[in-house]
Each structure stands twice: as C-alpha cells, then as structure tokens.
Amino acid sequence: MWRAKRLYHVSVPPISQFKPLPQFKLKCGLEIHTQLNTKNKLFSRSVNDPFRSADTPNLHTTFFDLALPGTQPLLNYEAILYAAKLALSLESNVNLNSQFDRKHYFYGDQPLGYQITQHFSPFASGGQLSLLQDIDDIDEKVKDIRITQLQIEQDTGKSLYRKCDLVTLIDLNRSNVPLVELVTEPDFENLKQIKAFLKKYQNLVRHLGVSTGDLESGAMRVDVNLSINDHARVELKNLPNTSSIMNAIKYEYQRQITIMRNGKAEEMLSKAETRGWTGSSTVKLRNKETTIDYRYMPDPELPRVALSPDVITNIQKTMPPLPDEVLQGFVSAPYFLSLKDAKILCLSSNGQGEIYNHAELQNYYVETFKFFVDGIKSRAAKMRSQTSKLPTNWIIHELLGDLNKLQLPLSKLAAYLTPRVFADFLMLIHDAKISSSSGKLLLFHILKNFQESNYDISKPVDFDSLIDEYDMRLIKHIDSSELKQICRDIIGGLNNEKLINDLVSGKKRNSIKYLVGQGMKLSQGRIQAQQFEKTFKEILNVKW
Incomplete structure (x- = not known):
C-alpha cells in the first residue's frame, strides 16, 4: 500500500511555471460543445432559454422535449444558419448534404432513449483557427489548430442530485437546446496554446452572435483528449471552467510522468480511459477497452439537411x-x-x-x-x-x-x-x-x-x-507672478528636501508629477497641468 501511494503522489507546479518537458511530449485535442442562442430549441418550438429559467424547472418544454409518445422532431433552420456562420469563420468545408443520426443510450435526463446528433455525415469538416504570438500571447509566432469536424446535436436535460432524501430530480429546460460540437486535431502542445484557443474560440462565437460562450453557465463545455509520448489517449471530462481545464491537464500530465518514471507505463498507460476532475485531481471513470455500442442509425423522422451552394454564398456575404x-x-x-x-x-x-x-x-x-x-x-x-x-x-x-x-x-x-x-x-x-x-x-x-x-x-x-x-472653467490667463507664488508655497510646504534634490538632479524625474498634482488639487483643476509643470521647472531651474 505504501508503494502504491508513492506511485500516485503527484507534485504539480503552478500554471505560470508549468512547461512540458522535452522527454515527455504532451499532445492534446479538444471537444467543445457550444450552445447556440437561437430563439427556439433544435427540434421543437420551445423557447431556448435554459439559464434564465433555471429557477423554474421544466418551464420551457414541449411534448417532444419531454419525449411523449407520438411526438416528432421539427428542425429549427436558425440553428443551421448559426452553424454555417461558425463553420465558415473556421474555414471549414460545409457539407451540403448532412444528416441527423440517433445515438442510443438511456439516462434520466435523456428521455427519448437516444440523442439526435450527427455521426455518419456531420455538418462540416476541416478548417483551422490560427493563433498568433502578438495577439494571442503564445510562444510560437503562428500556431494553426486544425479542425476535424463540426456537428449539430441536441443538448440533454439536467440531473439534480438531492442527497438529503436520495432523490434525483430531472430538469428538461436544457433538453433539445441546439449544440455545435467542435472537434480539433491533437495539435496542442502546451497550456498557453490551449488557453489561447479557448479564449479565441469563445470570443469568435460571441462576435458572430451565435452563442454567449460562457463556460461557467455551461453554454460552452469542454472535454480534453491528451496523451504523453504517444501512449493511449486519456479523455478528461466534467471540466467546468478554464482554470479547471488548465489544472486538470497539468495534473494528468504530472500523474502520467510519475507513472513512467516508476516504470509502470506499459502496464498502466496502455489502455485508453476516461477520467473526471474532482477539483484537485483526476479520477478514473471507466476504461475504453471496447467501443460502447450506441447503435447509431440515421434518424428516420428527419430528412437530410440539403443546402444549395447559393445558401453558403449568401451567408458568406453577410459575415462580419x-x-x-x-x-x-x-x-x-x-x-x-x-x-x-x-x-x-x-x-x-x-x-x-x-x-x-x-x-x-x-x-x-x-x-x-x-x-x-x-x-x-x-x-x-x-x-x-x-x-x-x-x-x-x-x-x-x-x-x-x-x-x-x-x-x-x-x-x-x-x-x-x-x-x-x-x-x-x-x-x-x-x-x-x-x-x-x-x-x-x-x-x-x-x-x-x-x-x-x-x-x-x-x-x-x-x-x-x-x-x-461647479466652477470648473479653466483659468486661461493667470498672472505669472501669482502662479509662481502658488508653486513656491507648494514646494515650501513639502518639507521633503530629498524629493526636490532628486527631481533637480534628474534622478527621479517623475517627482514633477507629484508637484503638478498638488497644484491641480490646490486650484481644483482650473489651472492647466502644463502651466504648473513649466513654472515648477522654472523655479527649480530644472535643466533636463
């Protein structure tokens, strides 16, 4: 037991001091789920307002959101428009003939028994978002982050666990809210790049007006896929904000390095797994030894999303x-x-x-x-x-x-x-x-x-x-002798010979600003600062 504890003792430096080591190459990709702020939900006419209605559970729901038998989805084309804007801004190739598929699983906050998503033919693919050194504060001059794909899907509801009576409450205000899932290639090599990308992507969706992009409210949710030295991929889930994302990556990086240095890499890092974030460490949720059988199938109640090339051309013309x-x-x-x-x-x-x-x-x-x-x-x-x-x-x-x-x-x-x-x-x-x-x-x-x-x-x-x-007008014409007397009185009342000496010698030139400030205060801002500065320099015989 003592040896096992030693193996998992992870020493984590502050984010500002964290840099991947050359012998332990970090490789990361992101999956970002972004809620679109359309007026209505993706497949119903419910109001899309999951956060303002948080105090009133199940307020904005229709029969389809509740998955009542016999109800059918009705596509909201505003979500298609928003997704197209985002795809074009990322230089992605919009699929003119995409389709919606059913991803089957049952959970309390997904009452349909499946999620409507895009698996076989997603909305867009390819593209990139470029990070620039001078704008995005990265170490490299330019870093291109490639986009794998963007897909449109419906959000799930929300499960609220009440420990006091061991009850799980279901709120479906968020159910069927439109999402765009963006998947990047594993192009990130350090935390600066990841932080810069999140900030830039967040600003992009706000700039386009397609989403609030808020991580804290859940309008944008991020999963991280990472590997070290090309070992099996680890997926980090349940990362609520930027600091959690940074800290979770940093912790997981150090955890895997510790395993490698203890000679356990082949035994413990050979299988892909999903891990969660507790706020202080990552914890194992499940192995990915086999692919979960979601039994994907084309949704028989939704036609393919067929777009004319003219639609994309017209959207491009309206892009800011x-x-x-x-x-x-x-x-x-x-x-x-x-x-x-x-x-x-x-x-x-x-x-x-x-x-x-x-x-x-x-x-x-x-x-x-x-x-x-x-x-x-x-x-x-x-x-x-x-x-x-x-x-x-x-x-x-x-x-x-x-x-x-x-x-x-x-x-x-x-x-x-x-x-x-x-x-x-x-x-x-x-x-x-x-x-x-x-x-x-x-x-x-x-x-x-x-x-x-x-x-x-x-x-x-x-x-x-x-x-x-308020008697604020500037005194444009003040007698020079009167102004000199005001400045002499300020100097005389300082009782700080060192400040004056440092000012005159040029050792502390900024001290002149202090004198000017005293003059402005005394005159209630009615005499120009330039006049005070000129007069102080004249009295003190300042040469610089």
Missing part, C-alpha cells in the same frame, strides 16, 4: 469581419490604437457581459471618434494627430472604468450620452474649457445622476450649465 481583422483595423489608420487598447475593443470579456459587449463598445468608440475628428477638421494636422488620442483614453479607460464602478450598462447610457454628445464633451477638454481632472469629475457626476434618475433620457446633458454650477 472576423475578430483578428477588426483588431488589425484598430491598430492601423485612422485610430492607431495600441494592441492592448485594441484588444479591449475586440475581445469579449466574460465578466463584463452585463455592462457592455464588444460589438456595442466598438460601435460607440467608432461613432464618437468620427464625430470628434469631424469637429477638429479645421485644426492643423499636427494638432489633429495629437488630439485623436482623446476618444481612446476617455472611452477605453475613463468611461469603461466608471461604467464598471457604477454597474451601468453601456446600452442604456448610449441612448443618453450618445457618441455625438460624448464627442462634444471631449471637445471641452480639447479646447481647454475644462481640465482633464475636472472632466473626470464631471463625467462621473453625469453618469451617476443618469443612473439615479432611473435612466431618464428626456432631459439632455447641458455641459455649460454644469461647468458653471
């Missing part, structure tokens, strides 16, 4: 630019965003779904940018190039920060503080009517009042009245 293409557009003219800022606009964040989505944020930014640039067309070209950064800084950093702080949805705000109105706000800063610090206070005040008014859009924003009410 893909995320990488959109991102490249934002880092180029006329926006010239940094890659970091462009990613904020282009990559959907799981935690921000209730505040904004990337499509509405992109639209708000582009429209604001257009109105703002139109407003400064009469300025010199040099001035235009400098001030074109204002929409970026104020939308991506200030506005989003305030929206998150207040939990205020952008969709509601955009009807009140429209892109044209926000561009007018930016012009106040551009024209030096208010300082940036005053602008931050004013913006937050406007957002908070809008929220407290219960999103009342009837009264337009009056910037001039608010600026006068």
Whole structure:
C-alpha cells in the first residue's frame, strides 16, 4: 500500500511555471460543445432559454422535449444558419448534404432513449483557427489548430442530485437546446496554446452572435483528449471552467510522468480511459477497452439537411469581419490604437457581459471618434494627430472604468450620452474649457445622476450649465507672478528636501508629477497641468 501511494503522489507546479518537458511530449485535442442562442430549441418550438429559467424547472418544454409518445422532431433552420456562420469563420468545408443520426443510450435526463446528433455525415469538416504570438500571447509566432469536424446535436436535460432524501430530480429546460460540437486535431502542445484557443474560440462565437460562450453557465463545455509520448489517449471530462481545464491537464500530465518514471507505463498507460476532475485531481471513470455500442442509425423522422451552394454564398456575404481583422483595423489608420487598447475593443470579456459587449463598445468608440475628428477638421494636422488620442483614453479607460464602478450598462447610457454628445464633451477638454481632472469629475457626476434618475433620457446633458454650477472653467490667463507664488508655497510646504534634490538632479524625474498634482488639487483643476509643470521647472531651474 505504501508503494502504491508513492506511485500516485503527484507534485504539480503552478500554471505560470508549468512547461512540458522535452522527454515527455504532451499532445492534446479538444471537444467543445457550444450552445447556440437561437430563439427556439433544435427540434421543437420551445423557447431556448435554459439559464434564465433555471429557477423554474421544466418551464420551457414541449411534448417532444419531454419525449411523449407520438411526438416528432421539427428542425429549427436558425440553428443551421448559426452553424454555417461558425463553420465558415473556421474555414471549414460545409457539407451540403448532412444528416441527423440517433445515438442510443438511456439516462434520466435523456428521455427519448437516444440523442439526435450527427455521426455518419456531420455538418462540416476541416478548417483551422490560427493563433498568433502578438495577439494571442503564445510562444510560437503562428500556431494553426486544425479542425476535424463540426456537428449539430441536441443538448440533454439536467440531473439534480438531492442527497438529503436520495432523490434525483430531472430538469428538461436544457433538453433539445441546439449544440455545435467542435472537434480539433491533437495539435496542442502546451497550456498557453490551449488557453489561447479557448479564449479565441469563445470570443469568435460571441462576435458572430451565435452563442454567449460562457463556460461557467455551461453554454460552452469542454472535454480534453491528451496523451504523453504517444501512449493511449486519456479523455478528461466534467471540466467546468478554464482554470479547471488548465489544472486538470497539468495534473494528468504530472500523474502520467510519475507513472513512467516508476516504470509502470506499459502496464498502466496502455489502455485508453476516461477520467473526471474532482477539483484537485483526476479520477478514473471507466476504461475504453471496447467501443460502447450506441447503435447509431440515421434518424428516420428527419430528412437530410440539403443546402444549395447559393445558401453558403449568401451567408458568406453577410459575415462580419472576423475578430483578428477588426483588431488589425484598430491598430492601423485612422485610430492607431495600441494592441492592448485594441484588444479591449475586440475581445469579449466574460465578466463584463452585463455592462457592455464588444460589438456595442466598438460601435460607440467608432461613432464618437468620427464625430470628434469631424469637429477638429479645421485644426492643423499636427494638432489633429495629437488630439485623436482623446476618444481612446476617455472611452477605453475613463468611461469603461466608471461604467464598471457604477454597474451601468453601456446600452442604456448610449441612448443618453450618445457618441455625438460624448464627442462634444471631449471637445471641452480639447479646447481647454475644462481640465482633464475636472472632466473626470464631471463625467462621473453625469453618469451617476443618469443612473439615479432611473435612466431618464428626456432631459439632455447641458455641459455649460454644469461647468458653471461647479466652477470648473479653466483659468486661461493667470498672472505669472501669482502662479509662481502658488508653486513656491507648494514646494515650501513639502518639507521633503530629498524629493526636490532628486527631481533637480534628474534622478527621479517623475517627482514633477507629484508637484503638478498638488497644484491641480490646490486650484481644483482650473489651472492647466502644463502651466504648473513649466513654472515648477522654472523655479527649480530644472535643466533636463
């Protein structure tokens, strides 16, 4: 017993420090089940809303979802459209004559006794999703992940185990929700590639509008197939989120290395098996010594899905630019965003779904940018190039920060503080009517009042009245002697000779920002920061 425990003691490094060893080659493939957010379910007219109805079991079900005798499936063609969009975005070959098959097994949450899926002739095959070093944060310059196939199938219901009275409850709200199962080739060689792929695929389905892509809610569910040094494949199931996927792979990799180093590889890694994830370790669920006989057969109640080539051509015409293409557009003219800022606009964040989505944020930014640039067309070209950064800084950093702080949805705000109105706000800063610090206070005040008014859009924003009410207008012409006296008083009140010496010597040049900040605070943001910086340098005789 002591030797067996020693064999399975697995030392697992943190994910950030985890790298596959050259002598133990990791090879992974993914199976991703993605729920399509169609209005109705796949083979019935039930409302497709499995998560919002979670508190009311079996709310959105029809006779077919419940598998009552005599009921028949009726294909929802919206699911075909969504699957086609996804297949085309992955450069897959759409099968113009696919079919649905029955996969027979009985379980409580699958009352039909079979699952309708695609086994013999799936919807699409081939294709790839390319990972790029600068965009996706992988070690390789480019990594192409090949797609084996995409198939359409129905989701199962949900079993809820109640331990207190040993009862299993069945909720069929999720039953018959349309899924696309994506199967990749075993092209992944490290965790960075897997994490990047999941994030990119998640963003893709959101960008296309075919799924929420949320792992935590179960709208996207992932199984991992992995092998080490070409031993038998191990399938990891029940992985609820990205961290679980990463930790399960890392643990299983270390577990198999431990087995190999103990000379047990041929005995213990020669048979394919399925393992689950407990949250801290993988556990054996079953061997795959023989293929389970699902008794696949073409579904006799569903005709083949026959598509005209014109259908695919027309869908291609309606496809939006893909995320990488959109991102490249934002880092180029006329926006010239940094890659970091462009990613904020282009990559959907799981935690921000209730505040904004990337499509509405992109639209708000582009429209604001257009109105703002139109407003400064009469300025010199040099001035235009400098001030074109204002929409970026104020939308991506200030506005989003305030929206998150207040939990205020952008969709509601955009009807009140429209892109044209926000561009007018930016012009106040551009024209030096208010300082940036005053602008931050004013913006937050406007957002908070809008929220407290219960999103009342009837009264337009009056910037001039608010600026006068709170005495925010910049003092453009201040007597130089008066400004010098203010700066001397700030320096004299510091009682920090070291800070001044380090500043003058150039050892700590950023200390000038501290002095400017004190000046802005004292003047309540009504004197420009540049004026303070120039005066401080003049008084201290700063040469750098």
